[in-house]
Every structure is written in structure tokens, then in C-alpha cells.
Amino acid sequence: MAVKTVKIGLEVHCQLTSLKSKLFCSCPTDYRGKPPNTNICPVCMGEPGTLPVLNKEALRSAIMIALALHSDISRFTYFTRKNYFYPDMAKNFQISQYDGVGGAPLAKGGYVVLNNGKTVRIRRIQLEEDPARLIYEGSIDTAPSALVDYNRHGIALVEIVTEPDMSSPEEARLFLQKLRSILEHLGVFDGELEGAMRCDANISLEGGVRVEIKNISSYKEVERALMFEITRQSNLLSRGIKIARETRFWDERRRITVSLRTKETEEDYRYFPEPDLPPIVLTDEFLDDVKRKLPMLPDERRRVFVEKYGVSEQNADVLVSDKALADFFEKCLKHYDKAQELSSLLVGDFLAQLHSLNMSIRDVKVSPSQIAKLLKLLDDKVLTGLSAKTVLREMIATGEDPESIIQKKELHRISSRDMLTELVDQVFTMNPKAVEDALVNEKAIHFLVGQVMRMTRGKADPTLVREIVEEKLGKIEPNRVG
Amino acid sequence: MRPLYNSAERIASAVENGEISAIELLDEIFERIKAVEPKINAFITLAEDKAYEKAKDIDQRVRKGLKVGRLAGVVVAVKDNICVKNVETTCGSKILKGYFPSYNATVIEKLDMEDAVIIGKTNMDEFAMGSTTEFSAYKTTRNPYDLERVPGGSSGGSAAAVASGEALLALGSDTGGSIRCPAAFCGVVGLKPTYGLVSRYGLIAYANSLEQIGPIARNVRDCALSLSVIAGYDPRDSTSLTVQPKDYLEDLNATYDLKGVRVGIIKEFLAEGVQESVASKVLDTIYSLEELDASIGEISLESLEYALAAYYVIAMSEASSNLARYDGLRYGLRVSDQGLNWGRAYAKNRRLGFGEEVKRRIILGTFALSAGYYEAYYLKALKVRTLVLMDFQRAFKEFDVLAGPSMPTVAFKIGEKMEDPLELYMCDVNTVPANLAGLPAISIPCGLSEGLPVGLQLIAPPMEESRLFKVSHSCESLGKWSFTLKP
Ligand SMILES: [Zn+2]
Numbered sequence: 001m002a003v004k005t006v007k008i009g010l011e012v013h014c015q016l017t018s019l020k021s022k023l024f025c026s027c028p029t030d031y032r033g034k035p036p037n038t039n040i041c042p043v044c045m046g047e048p049g050t051l052p053v054l055n056k057e058a059l060r061s062a063i064m065i066a067l068a069l070h071s072d073i074s075r076f077t078y079f080t081r082k083n084y085f086y087p088d089m090a091k092n093f094q095i096s097q098y099d100g101v102g103g104a105p106l107a108k109g110g111y112v113v114l115n116n117g118k119t120v121r122i123r124r125i126q127l128e129e130d131p132a133r134l135i136y137e138g139s140i141d142t143a144p145s146a147l148v149d150y151n152r153h154g155i156a157l158v159e160i161v162t163e164p165d166m167s168s169p170e171e172a173r174l175f176l177q178k179l180r181s182i183l184e185h186l187g188v189f190d191g192e193l194e195g196a197m198r199c200d201a202n203i204s205l206e207g208g209v210r211v212e213i214k215n216i217s218s219y220k221e222v223e224r225a226l227m228f229e230i231t232r233q234s235n236l237l238s239r240g241i242k243i244a245r246e247t248r249f250w251d252e253r254r255r256i257t258v259s260l261r262t263k264e265t266e267e268d269y270r271y272f273p274e275p276d277l278p279p280i281v282l283t284d285e286f287l288d289d290v291k292r293k294l295p296m297l298p299d300e301r302r303r304v305f306v307e308k309y310g311v312s313e314q315n316a317d318v319l320v321s322d323k324a325l326a327d328f329f330e331k332c333l334k335h336y337d338k339a340q341e342l343s344s345l346l347v348g349d350f351l352a353q354l355h356s357l358n359m360s361i362r363d364v365k366v367s368p369s370q371i372a373k374l375l376k377l378l379d380d381k382v383l384t385g386l387s388a389k390t391v392l393r394e395m396i397a398t399g400e401d402p403e404s405i406i407q408k409k410e411l412h413r414i415s416s417r418d419m420l421t422e423l424v425d426q427v428f429t430m431n432p433k434a435v436e437d438a439l440v441n442e443k444a445i446h447f448l449v450g451q452v453m454r455m456t457r458g459k460a461d462p463t464l465v466r467e468i469v470e471e472k473l474g475k476i477e478p479n480r481v482g
Numbered sequence: 483m484r485p486l487y488n489s490a491e492r493i494a495s496a497v498e499n500g501e502i503s504a505i506e507l508l509d510e511i512f513e514r515i516k517a518v519e520p521k522i523n524a525f526i527t528l529a530e531d532k533a534y535e536k537a538k539d540i541d542q543r544v545r546k547g548l549k550v551g552r553l554a555g556v557v558v559a560v561k562d563n564i565c566v567k568n569v570e571t572t573c574g575s576k577i578l579k580g581y582f583p584s585y586n587a588t589v590i591e592k593l594d595m596e597d598a599v600i601i602g603k604t605n606m607d608e609f610a611m612g613s614t615t616e617f618s619a620y621k622t623t624r625n626p627y628d629l630e631r632v633p634g635g636s637s638g639g640s641a642a643a644v645a646s647g648e649a650l651l652a653l654g655s656d657t658g659g660s661i662r663c664p665a666a667f668c669g670v671v672g673l674k675p676t677y678g679l680v681s682r683y684g685l686i687a688y689a690n691s692l693e694q695i696g697p698i699a700r701n702v703r704d705c706a707l708s709l710s711v712i713a714g715y716d717p718r719d720s721t722s723l724t725v726q727p728k729d730y731l732e733d734l735n736a737t738y739d740l741k742g743v744r745v746g747i748i749k750e751f752l753a754e755g756v757q758e759s760v761a762s763k764v765l766d767t768i769y770s771l772e773e774l775d776a777s778i779g780e781i782s783l784e785s786l787e788y789a790l791a792a793y794y795v796i797a798m799s800e801a802s803s804n805l806a807r808y809d810g811l812r813y814g815l816r817v818s819d820q821g822l823n824w825g826r827a828y829a830k831n832r833r834l835g836f837g838e839e840v841k842r843r844i845i846l847g848t849f850a851l852s853a854g855y856y857e858a859y860y861l862k863a864l865k866v867r868t869l870v871l872m873d874f875q876r877a878f879k880e881f882d883v884l885a886g887p888s889m890p891t892v893a894f895k896i897g898e899k900m901e902d903p904l905e906l907y908m909c910d911v912n913t914v915p916a917n918l919a920g921l922p923a924i925s926i927p928c929g930l931s932e933g934l935p936v937g938l939q940l941i942a943p944p945m946e947e948s949r950l951f952k953v954s955h956s957c958e959s960l961g962k963w964s965f966t967l968k969p
Contacts, residue, residue: 042585046807048578048686049565049587051719083803083851087824092806101856145821148811270851272860275690275800277720 004237005206006230008172009164010222012199014183015130016061016156017190023129023156024052024095031151032194044129044154046091051276054079058156059280061188062106062127063290065158068182068297069122071110073287078104078279079127083270087148088131095274096159097126102271104279112162112182113299114174115317121163130155139251141258152195164202169226172201176219177321181298184323191219192362201226205233208243213257215250225250229257301326309339318347324361325351328368335372342375345392353393365399366392374402386458387411415461417468420452423460424468427451438473445469485510486967490556490650490704491731497555500544504537504555508599511557515648518969521629523621524643526562528602529569533557536599551596553711558593559649561640562603563610564695565684566590573686574606574618574636577808577815577835587684588719589653589695589712596711601649604639608837609805610655610688612636613663613909616900617839624896625667626968627934631893634664640698641668647967650700651708655685657693658793659888659913662925665698666888666937669927669968671705671954672698676944677920678723680709681716687804689797690721692917700965702926702955706730709947725945733948738956740776744881745953747778750786751886751912751939759931764887764938767928767957774956781877781884785869786915792866793914794907795850795859802847808835842903871919878943883953886912888925888937916941924950927963 019029025043043050066073080098097105110122132153136143160179166172180197183189191197198217203226204210213229216222233243248257273279296304298320305316305326319326329346336342350371354361374395378388383406394405406412414420427448428435437444445466452465485493485507496502512530519525543550560566563573565583567590572578586594593600607617615623615638623638625631626646633642637654641664644652654661656674665672673696680695687693697708710730716722745768752761769778810816810831811824818830836844850859877884889909899906916923921944925937938957942949957963 042583045812047584047813048571048573048581048807049563049583049684050585051683053718053720081803083806085806085809085825085828087811090807090812092809093803101861143822268853270803270848270853270856272799272803272851272856275721276687 004234006167007164007204008166008169008226009202010162010166010172010175010199011201012160012162012176012179012197013130013157014160014179014189015193015196016058016158016188017193017196018188019055019057019061019156021055022154023055023058023127025154027154029155031155034151036147036149037151039151040153044090045150052095052274054277054280055156058127060290061156061186062125062158063282063287064186064188064294065160065183066107066110066125067287067291067294068186069110069112069125069160071107071122071125073107073282074104075282076104076279077106077282079274079277080271081274084267086131087146088134088153090132090150090153094129094131095277096128098271099124099126100271102273112175112178114171114178115321116171116174118165118171120165120171120175123161123163125161126159128157128159129153130157139254164204169223169230172226173219173223176222178298180219181321181323185295185297185301187295192360203229203233205230205237205243207237208233209245211243211245212247213250214247214260215252217252221250221252224255225257228255232257298323298326305329305339305343309333311339311343315340315343315347318351319343322361328361331368332371335369336375338375342371345371345375349389349392350396353389353396357393357397359396364396366395367399370395370399370401377402377406381413381415381461382406383411383413384458384461386453387413390458411459413461414456414459415464417464420460420465421468423452423455424448424465424472427455428472435473435476438469439476445473486514486647489700490553491707493650494552494554494556497540497544498550502555503544504540504599505534507555508533508537508557508601511601511648514646518626518646519648521624521969522626522642522646522648523623524559524604524639524646524648525602526572526574526605526618526620526639527570529566529600532569533599533601536594536597540597540599551598552707553593553596553598553651556598557601557650558598559602559604559640559643559652560590560600561637561652561654562606563655563686563688564589564653565686566600566603569603571603571686572620573610574608574620575836575840576619577810577832578813579815581814583684585684587695588681588716590684592712592714598651598711604637604643604652606639607636608840609686609801610636610657610660610693611801611839611843613659613906614896614899615639615664616896617837619837622896625893627669628893629969630895631934632667632896634667634889634893636660636664637672637698638664641665641670641672644668644670644698644700645968651704652698653695653712654698655688655693655695656913656917657689657797658917659910661696661698662888662913662923662937662939663909665925666927666939667893667935669935670698670700670965671702671924671926672696673705673709673924673947673950674916674922675709675713675947676723676922678721679713679725679922679945679947681714681719681722683716683718687800689800690804691800692793692797702951702958703731703734705924706734706951723945728948730948730951733952734955736959738774738952738959740771740774740953740956743771743776743883743953745771745776745778746781746877746881746884748786748877748884748886749780749782755908755911756887756890757892757931760887760889760891760936763929763931763936764885767938767962768885770960770962771953771956773960776953776956779881781880783870783873783877783915785866785873788866789870789915789918790907790911792863792870793910793918794846795863796867796918798843798847799850799860799863800847802844802851805836805840805844808832810835839903867918870915874915874919874921874941874943882942883949884941886939888912888939892931892934892936912939920944922947922950924954926954926957928957929962
């Protein structure tokens with residue numbers, strides 16, 4: 001299949017998870033895990049006669065985001081009603097913002113630079129209320145009914161809309177990762193919380209039309225959904241079938257997109273200024289104050305890691321792409337000053353072990369000082385690199401000290417020449433064919449060393465083992481003819 | 483004392499002094515309700531138990547010598563679009579049948595703090611859309627002066643309750659004249675406060691940017707007293723003004739000198755369509771203020787020609803969105819349960835739940851906000867609104883208060899204008915300008931025309947309610963009108 005030019009734009013919805021209350025009422029934001037429809041009040045339920053009151057902290061957080069994304073913030077902005085009948089909105093309209101007649105979004109323009117160097121432009125940033133959650137029995141296209149849980153309804157959402165600047169599903173994922181890291185560095189967002197970042201994507205292939213995909217629940221899903229959609233659309237195009245301009249729904253369980261509705265006409269949301277909330281006038285003093293208090297952001301932090309600590313650019317990229325990881329790195333650095341070695345351990349074995357344990361950096365039990373201890377043990381040649389992986393895994397899972405793990409599992413490095421010579425002898429006896437090969441083939445030497453490592457479960461000093469093997473081979477060689 | 487023949491102010495002090503108990507007063511009121519309510523139909527719901535409970539509590543405190551509020555024992559009727567906790571609140575609509583709010587409107591809390599006794603919820607045009615109270619889904623309220631005539635609207639039940647002595651005070655809401663119109667038709671005093679002076683929290687919205695809750699009373703002093711209680715900043719209403727509470731009675735004296743007060747008659751308020759007898763009664767009253775040394779002049783506000791059209795576009799647009807929430811899913815009428823096809827269920831609930839006039843306004847408002855029409859209707863209406871405001875600002879450079887008839891006619895016959903919505907909309911021509919501009923406006927009775935009350939409307943600059951009360955009170959002091967119980 002010929003690779004076609006792909007254009008991807010994202011509409012990302014991020015909950016401002018650090019707020020204490022919802023966007024327009026005083027309901028708390030920790031709705032997760034609560035029984036359905038218990039995190040509600042007359043205001044967010046749109047009961048007759050109730051009125052919204054803007055959470056000022058939400059406004060401040062949204063402005064921080066706009067500043068961090070280099071957006072142009074409107075000095076005069078207001079909320080707009082987006083009218084549509086749907087059970088996820090208790091009032092059958094959403095208090096949102098709008099970039100058009102009847103609206104004035106919080107910020108326009110801006111950009112994000114991805115880890116691969118690409119710049120993705122931002123179209124607009126706005127503040128709005130989160131819809132309720134609809135729960136379908138089974139799949140959306142076959143469910144006989146839906147349940148509505150309003151617990152989430154009214155949580156502050158920041159909507160970030162990009163230009164269609166991404167050209168692959170991978171770039172879409174990189175964008176969301178970068179965005180997440182920026183938001184986490186701002187302290188307004190926790191991407192670990194389920195459903196805190198959701199997005200819709202629009203994608204068009206060369207020769208096709210724009211298709212929207214709704215209900216993408218995370219940055220892990222975005223790549224899958226877009227990949228599916230590219231395959232689907234290229235198949236259609238290669239068979240000469242026209243692609244319908246439509247909205248599709250990403251079914252996470254079945255990992256396919258399903259058609260929701262074809263877009264023959266634009267929906268008419270009848271936007272008009274929200275009469276219950278006065279317009280917001282942002283002064284330079286206020287914006288300057290927010291700007292002054294802006295924390296360090298990933299790009300700046302990466303620079304510090306590289307220039308001040310001497311971390312390689314590749315490692316720094318990985319570290320700052322997750323605020324928790326970067327924070328952990330800096331904490332470890334207080335106990336261990338070889339920054340590059342430390343960063344390599346974290347972005348390498350540490351992340352690999354987290355991944356295989358299916359854990360998040362936020363769940364690890366190991367402390368920064370324990371990581372430093374492990375690195376020192378490696379420096380002091382108390383254990384081998386191979387054993388270090390085993391120890392690290394155990395540390396992450398249990399929080400136990402490296403020394404006690406080494407003790408318990410007898411992982412001390414074996415560097416006794418006598419002991420290793422004995423083992424090499426055994427290996428030579430057991431593998432005469434390999435010994436013969438080793439005289440002419442470098443790979444066979446690896447094999448012999450590997451056998452010793454296996455016998456010691458990785459504890460042998462590999463350099464020393466190799467030395468002994470080569471020595472022993474050298475003694476054999478002169479006896480050979482030809 | 484004969485409580486029914488006394489003002490709210492006098493009753494409150496009598497209750498405080500132990501001259502009369504709150505319970506006795508309530509008994510009298512219920513006696514009166516029994517006698518006249520079958521003819522008047524002012525109430526949708528009576529909250530008898532709740533009222534007696536409150537009265538009992540007040541009496542106990544009086545006996546113990548504890549402090550009671552400024553409205554101690556005063557019986558207040560509340561329009562049915564203002565939420566009272568656990569009292570059915572229908573907005574005059576079938577779609578809210580069975581809706582019991584889980585909270586109190588801010589004004590209700592304030593009344594309660596001052597020991598008013600809330601007696602029930604009054605009839606109104608459905609969702610406050612109307613000028614006669616005939617568009618109520620429940621009953622037709624009758625004018626206490628002539629039972630064959632409308633009480634005005636949409637706060638018709640509240641005005642009729644005060645006029646007939648079923649309550650000593652009432653709360654109404656005024657989106658385009660809904661307090662001043664029935665006040666004028668029923669011979670009582672009604673005030674629409676400055677936009678933002680009284681919290682709208684708990685007022686079921688018709689058109690948020692235009693409406694205010696306001697008092698309806700027998701006389702100007704009671705009206706001023708009521709406003710003192712319900713006005714003030716409310717953090718739950720973002721459009722509420724940050725002003726200090728004020729005692730509006732303080733500025734009212736027994737005798738008046740209006741020297742230096744300039745009263746401007748708005749010429750457009752006396753244009754074609756205004757009954758001659760109404761115009762002459764109103765002008766007589768205005769010119770009689772010269773006796774108190776006020777100076778009287780005339781002014782033309784040209785933008786008022788477009789005010790009515792702009793008002794209806796804005797009100798209907800906002801209404802079309804405000805009323806979207808009534809779908810039967812969470813509260814109110816639910817006749818249809820159609821599983822995932824909620825679109826059809828909503829349509830059915832709304833078709834059966836809303837009356838004709840409400841549907842008409844929702845459809846017109848939806849149209850006005852639609853893409854392609856938004857600029858031509860809604861945006862243009864907003865521009866007219868700005869022009870009206872500017873015209874008033876200009877007028878207030880020349881005059882301290884502006885005056886004219888509240889309504890172009892006296893109360894008309896029930897059913898007379900039901901056939902022609904446009905003719906009904908025209909009734910609001912003199913009242914909507916104050917809503918568009920957010921200005922305080924009062925309607926006070928100024929005489930009878932063929933046995934029916936005529937209302938004089940006075941309009942002041944923002945936050946100048948005191949000025950309105952002072953001029954209104956002066957009119958009263960001339961002795962051309964005094965409150966009499968009807969029927
Ligand atoms: Zn809430």
C-alpha cells in the first residue's frame with residue numbers, strides 16, 4: 001500500500017484536575033470511584049433557577065496553559081452557550097467558549113515543539129464544562145439504553161485545538177505526551193487520572209476528506225485509533241471508494257472506529273453569550289502576575305538537564321517528557337552526582353522494569369536514595385550490571401534496600417579468579433566443540449563466557465571471565481597445527 | 483386592630499409589640515383567602531402548614547422577648563417561578579408539575595431571615611411569558627376590580643393577591659413589565675429594581691439578561707421596606723451588583739418638597755394606542771407634582787420605536803436556551819420513556835408539557851439564534867439595546883426621573899386579546915425599555931378610569947431606587963389615591 005500524505009489535527013480536552021471544585025459550582029473534583037450521581041448539586045444539575053459562578057482558579061489555570069503554549073490571550077473574553085439536546089448536558093446546553101460570532105475564546109494561536117523537533121501550531125484554547133458520562137450496556141451501536149452519571153458533569157475542562165500539523169499517528173502521540181508533560185509541569189493536571197485527558201482527532205488522507213474520530217481516551221489510544229483509521233481509509237481509497245465526510249467513534253474495546261453520523265450539514269449550536277456570567281476583562285497586571293509565577297516548563301528543564309547536569313540530549317528528552325520521572329531524577333541526583341549514569345539507568349532499565357511490572361512512576365516504592373545506593377554498588381563493582389536489573393526490579397516492586405536484596409538473593413559479584421577459573425574449566429570440559437570453534441570464531445567466545453554467566457546466574461564479573469577464557473584458549477592455540 | 487386594613491410596615495411592628503400574634507394574623511388571612519380566592523384564583527399552591535409553623539416560631543420568640551425581623555409576621559405571596567424549598571414550584575407550566583426545589587431562592591432566604599411568612603405560590607403566565615396571566619397552565623386569575631377582566635401579567639397572581647388582601651406583600655418578577663403591568667391593572671405598587679440589585683438565584687429563568695425579582699405592595703413605603711429586605715449582593719449570582727444593604731425607608735418623610743426635582747414625560751409613552759383616559763390620569767398626576775415644586779418637562783427617546791422588537795428578540799432567544807433543560811429526564815413531567823431514542827422522548831415531553839405561547843417563543847428564539855439569522859436578529863437587537871441605554875443616559879442629563887403610563891390601557895376583558903399575540907406583545911411597549919436598559923422602574927396607582935386602576939410609571943437611573951420611592955411617595959402624599967381592598 002502506497003503511503004499517502006496524512007494530516008492530523010487534535011481537539012484535546014484536559015480536566016483541570018488540581019482544582020478543588022467544579023467550574024461553576026462548589027462540588028468537589030474527586031468524583032472518581034464515587035457512586036453514580038452523588039457528586040452533584042442543584043447548580044451542576046442545572047436545576048431551575050440556579051446560576052453558574054466561575055471558579056477563578058480555573059480561569060487562572062487556563063491562562064497558565066495558554067501562556068505555556070505561547071498563545072495570544074484575549075484581554076476581553078466571555079462564555080458562550082453551545083446549545084444541543086443530549087443527556088450528557090443537564091441544561092441541554094454547554095457553557096463553553098466559541099471562536100466566531102457570539103464568542104471570544106480565552107486564547108488563540110500558539111505552538112508546541114515535539115520531541116522530534118516538529119512544531120505543531122495551536123488554533124485556540126478555551127475553558128468549558130465537562131459533560132456527564134454516558135454508560136452504554138455493551139457497545140454504543142447495539143446498546144438498548146444508556147445510563148447517565150453526572151458526577152463528572154461541570155468539571156473544568158480546557159479545550160486545546162491544534163492545526164492539522166501532525167503527519168503520523170506517532171506524532172499525535174508525541175503531541176499528547178508533550179502536552180501532558182507541560183500541563184503536569186504547570187501543576188494543573190494529573191495525566192494518571194482516568195479520563196483526565198481525552199481527545200477527538202480529525203484526519204484526512206491525500207485524496208480523501210476530513211473524518212473526525214471521537215472518544216479517544218488517552219495518548220496511548222490515539223495512535224491506535226489513527227492507525228486503524230489510516231488503514232481503513234487507504235483501503236477504501238485504493239479500491240476507488242469515496243470516503244464519507246463523517247464523525248466516527250473509537251470503540252476502545254473492539255479497537256475499531258464506528259460511524260456515528262455523516263456530516264451533510266454543519267450542526268447549528270446557536271452560540272450566544274452566556275447571560276448569567278459577566279464578560280471577563282484580563283488586565284496586564286494580572287497576566288504579568290500569572291506569567292511571573294509560571295513554574296519551569298519541560299523545554300527549559302531539558303536545557304538545564306543537558307547544560308547544567310551534563311545529561312545527554314536523548315536522555316533529557318525522555319526524562320522531561322514525564323514530569324514525575326524528571327522530578328524523580330532530580331531527587332536521585334541529590335544522592336548521586338553522576339547525572340549521565342543516573343539518567344541512563346532511569347530512562348533504560350528503570351523504565352523497562354516499570355513497563356514490565358505494569359507500574360507507573362507514581363506507584364514505585366523505591367526511594368531516590370535507594371537508586372543512588374544501587375548506582376554506588378555498581379560503581380564499587382559489588383554487583384554486575386546483569387544482577388543490577390534483578391535488584392532494581394525487586395526494589396521497584398517492594399521498596400527494599402539494594403543491599404538486603406543482594407544479601408538475600410546472594411547476588412554479590414563473583415570476582416575470585418580461582419573460583420572463576422574453576423568454572424571456566426568446567427565449561428571447557430562440557431563444551432569441547434565450542435572450545436574448538438572459539439579458536440577461530442569470536443562468537444563462540446561469547447558463548448563460553450555466557451555459559452559461565454549462566455552458571456553464576458549473572459553474578460560473575462564478565463570482564464574477568466572473558467580474560468580467563470581467552471587466557472585458557474591462548475594456552476590451547478600453540479598446540480594446534482594449521 | 484383590623485389587620486387586613488393595615489400596611490405591612492404597621493403589621494410588622496404590631497407583631498413585634500405583641501399587639502397581634504402572627505398566628506392571629508395568619509388566621510385572618512386564611513379567612514380572607516377562603517372568601518375571595520374562589521373568585522380571584524391568585525394561588526397555584528398554598529403552603530398553609532409551612533406558614534403556620536413559621537408564625538408559631540415568630541410568636542414564641544415575641545413571647546420570649548427575643549428579636550424578630552423587619553417583616554415579622556407579614557404574609558407574603560411568592561410568584562411561582564421563585565424557588566421555595568420543598569414547595570411545589572411550577573412556573574405556571576405543566577412541564578414542572580411535581581417539581582419541588584431542593585433549595586431556597588436567595589430572596590426567600592432573606593424574607594425568612596426577616597421573619598416574613600410565606601403563604602403560597604401565585605399564578606402566572608407560563609414561564610412568565612405573557613401580560614395577562616391567561617397563559618397559566620393551571621387557572622385564570624381574575625382582576626379584583628372587575629372579575630371579568632385580566633389582572634395583568636405575568637405576575638398576575640401576586641398583584642391580585644395583594645389587591646384582594648390575600649397577602650400583605652408579594653414577590654413578582656419583571657422581564658419586560660411583568661411586575662409593573664399587573665401592579666397597574668390591580669391598583670397596587672410594583673417595582674422592577676435595577677438589574678443586579680436583587681439576586682436572581684432561585685428565579686427560574688425566562689430571559690436572564692432582562693429580569694429582576696421585585697416587590698408588589700399596597701403602598702410605596704411597604705414597597706421600599708420589601709426592597710430593603712431582598713436587595714443586596716449575592717455571590718451565587720454573578721450578575722449581582724456589589725452594593726451595601728440599604729434601608730430605603732430612611733429617605734421617606736411625611737411631607738415633601740420636590741424643589742429641584744426634574745420630571746421628564748417620555749413622549750413615546752403617550753403615542754398612538756394609549757387610551758386617552760389613561761393618558762390624562764397619568765398626566766394629571768405628573769403635573770400635580772408641580773404643587774411640590776417639581777419641574778415638569780417632556781423628552782423624546784427615539785430609539786424606543788425599536789425597543790419592543792429588540793426586547794422580544796432578546797427575550798425569546800434567551801428563553802429558547804433557558805427552557806431547553808425541561809426534557810423530562812431529571813425532573814418535571816415525563817410522559818415518554820423511549821430508551822436510547824431520547825430525541826423522541828424529549829420531543830414528546832416538551833410537546834405535551836409546554837403551552838402554545840411558550841412553544842411560540844421557543845421556536846422564534848431558536849430561529850433568531852440560528853446560523854445565518856443571528857446577525858440579523860440577535861446582534862441587531864443587542865445594538866438597539868445599546869441605543870436605548872444611550873438614549874436614557876442622555877435623558878437623565880436633563881431629568882431626574884422619567885415618567886409616563888405603565889400600561890397603554892386599563893385592564894381588558896379576559897380572552898379579549900388571546901387571539902392575537904402581536905396585539906398582546908404591544909401591551910409591553912412602555913415597560914420593556916427599562917428592562918433593556920437595566921433601569922429601576924416603578925408603577926404606582928394614580929386613579930381610576932371607568933372604575934379600573936391606572937398606573938403611573940417612573941423610571942430612574944441605575945441604583946436610584948430611593949429617588950423613585952421619594953417621587954412615588956410624594957404622589958401618594960397628594961392624597962389622590964389610597965389602597966382599598968377589592969373585591
Ligand atoms: Zn455541583
